[in-house]
Amino acid sequence: MEKREAWRLKSQKAFDLLHRHQVPVILGFRFLYGIRNVTPFVIGASGLKPIRFFVLNFLGAATWAVTFGLLGYYFGQAVELALNNAKQYEYWVLGLICAVALAGFIHSNISARRAKRNGESA
Numbered sequence: 001m002e003k004r005e006a007w008r009l010k011s012q013k014a015f016d017l018l019h020r021h022q023v024p025v026i027l028g029f030r031f032l033y034g035i036r037n038v039t040p041f042v043i044g045a046s047g048l049k050p051i052r053f054f055v056l057n058f059l060g061a062a063t064w065a066v067t068f069g070l071l072g073y074y075f076g077q078a079v080e081l082a083l084n085n086a087k088q089y090e091y092w093v094l095g096l097i098c099a100v101a102l103a104g105f106i107h108s109n110i111s112a113r114r115a116k117r118n119g120e121s122a
Contacts, residue, residue, distance in 0.1 A: 010035045014042040022048075026056040030064040 014035045017025050025032075026048075029039040043053060 007038055010038045011042050014039045015046070018042060018046055023056060026053065027060040027063065030060060 014025075014029075017035075018039075025039070026043060029036055029043075032039070
């Protein structure tokens with residue numbers, strides 16, 4: 001950590017948090033973006049008893065897994081509900097995309113012909 005300034009700053013934040021709020025930090029460091037990678041090293045260097053770390057880390061990992069699993073499940077359900085009727089609109093959307101592409105192609109060809117004609121007559 002001595003060689004990497006960013007790690008040293010993050011580890012100092014993690015040490016400060018760990019000394020003030022040991023149990024909540026160990027239970028929730030997975031949720032703390034920015035210091036979640038360095039926190040296990042800091043916890044290991046803090047002299048915490050291994051059995052205490054194991055129990056708290058297990059509870060924190062279980063909480064994280066259940067939380068993100070449920071969030072993913074419910075997010076998937078919300079997307080499925082939002083897209084449930086998408087099948088009936090997909091042909092309309094495809095037709096609209098094709099119409100816009102065709103209009104752009106025709107406009108491009110007409111513009112190119114005009115530019116060519118104006119260039120030849122000048």
